[in-house]
Amino acid sequence: MAATVTALDTRRSGTGTVGGPTVRAAIDAFLDSPKVTSNRHTLRAYTNVLDRAAELLGPNRRLADVADDELATTLSQLWGTAKPATWNRNRAAVGSWLTWCATRQHWTAPAVPAAAERRRENNDDTKAVSRSRIDRLCRRRNVPLREKTLWRMLYESASRASAVLALNIEDLDLANKQARITVKGGDTMWITWGTDTAHLLPRLIAGREHGPLFLSEHRPGPHRRATTDTRDICPETGRARLGYDRARILLGHHGDGLRLHQLRHSSATHLGDANVSANVIMTKTGHKSLRSVQRYVKPGLAAVHEATETLSGPRRRG
Known part of the structure; x- marks a missing residue:
């Protein structure tokens, strides 16, 4: 028995x-x-x-x-x-x-x-970069359209790079400047973007109706194609989805060492500087708790500089 x-x-x-x-x-x-x-x-x-x-x-x-x-x-x-x-x-x-x-x-x-045991992760308050630096980067003439669109969308949506890179064209609602993404844990949420991204997206899509939004430069070889999920291959061009590592390298090259997560971090920090409520920032970034959002609600360096000027005496006329 x-x-x-x-x-x-x-x-x-x-x-x-x-x-x-x-x-x-x-x-x-x-x-x-x-x-x-x-x-x-x-x-x-x-x-x-x-x-x-x-x-x-x-x-x-x-x-x-x-x-x-x-x-x-x-x-x-x-x-x-x-x-x-x-x-x-x-x-x-x-x-x-x-x-x-x-x-x-x-x-x-x-x-x-x-x-x-877990190790203490030190906060790095320098991760957020200025809005003007991001704007200059996205307007550079030697930066391809694909990279400009990706960086604009990451900044304006405050979304994780992995989720944005996983977007398909059929996920987009161009008229309302929003798209469905899958976040950590498998939940689905909407991300939104602004006018700059909205101007770039139609040019990037170029009439395509299905498949990955962000594509790699070349078609994959026979071996890679055989081992790649069919959902990651564009049915119209045969090109594969742009991968995270390649996107990271491209931003590091053009952005003088800027990292993909810094675009999301900067976006949330700038929203906090603009006195956007923590609840709205939490909803936009997809964080699960207000505690995770507190680091963005804390004023950034630009706000500190502006406050510092109030301590200076009145300017003298020449």
């Missing part, structure tokens, strides 16, 4: 391994769960992190045999020298996987130990 129960429990687990799944089987089950598959960007991020962790932990080992201190060593070897934000993001991905294994599947699994 005991053997029958054990076999039944094994079949229910879906691993085919007595005593729990292997590291690889546990990762595959997690990546196949609705929590992850509901958003392909989330799936790609988790896959990258967990595949690297599996290589060091041993993909064919039983998950139950992995000790907490081994997990801490693995995290340290992979991302110990990374910036706090990168460490925290990848640590959280591994933690989400293990929590899912323990609470949803009831598998014996290690936990992220105290030795691998």
Whole structure:
């Protein structure tokens, strides 16, 4: 009877391994769960992190045999020298996987130990750049139309670059200057943009009706095309969707080291400087809590300069 129960429990687990799944089987089950598959960007991020962790932990080992201190060593070897934000993001991905294994599947699994605790992310109040710098960048004659449109949209929408790059033409409502995007967690929301982006979009689309909004420069070769999701290929031009890494490199080249997230950060900061309410900024950026928005409501450097001038004495006439 005991053997029958054990076999039944094994079949229910879906691993085919007595005593729990292997590291690889546990990762595959997690990546196949609705929590992850509901958003392909989330799936790609988790896959990258967990595949690297599996290589060091041993993909064919039983998950139950992995000790907490081994997990801490693995995290340290992979991302110990990374910036706090990168460490925290990848640590959280591994933690989400293990929590899912323990609470949803009831598998014996290690936990992220105290030795691998979150690291403090220092606020960088210089991340926001001036509106004039962004405007000058988007008006430069040597910057292609695609880049100008992307940067304008990122700034005016205050949206994450990954969500904007995932836009398809059929997601756009050009008349109302808005579009549907999928944000972290799989939720859908509207983003809005202003007049400058609205002037550029028709030229970028150039009559296309379907497919990715932002396209790469060239058509992918046979191998890449075979491994690329058909939703990421334009049915009219055959070109692939512009990727995040390529977009990051292009902005770094033309923008003298400017980063994609700085456009979103600058947008929210400028809204805060203009006394836009925190609730509106939260809705526009898609943040889940007012606490996350507080850093934008704090006045930026331009507002501080303006306030400083009130401390100076009246100007003397020459």
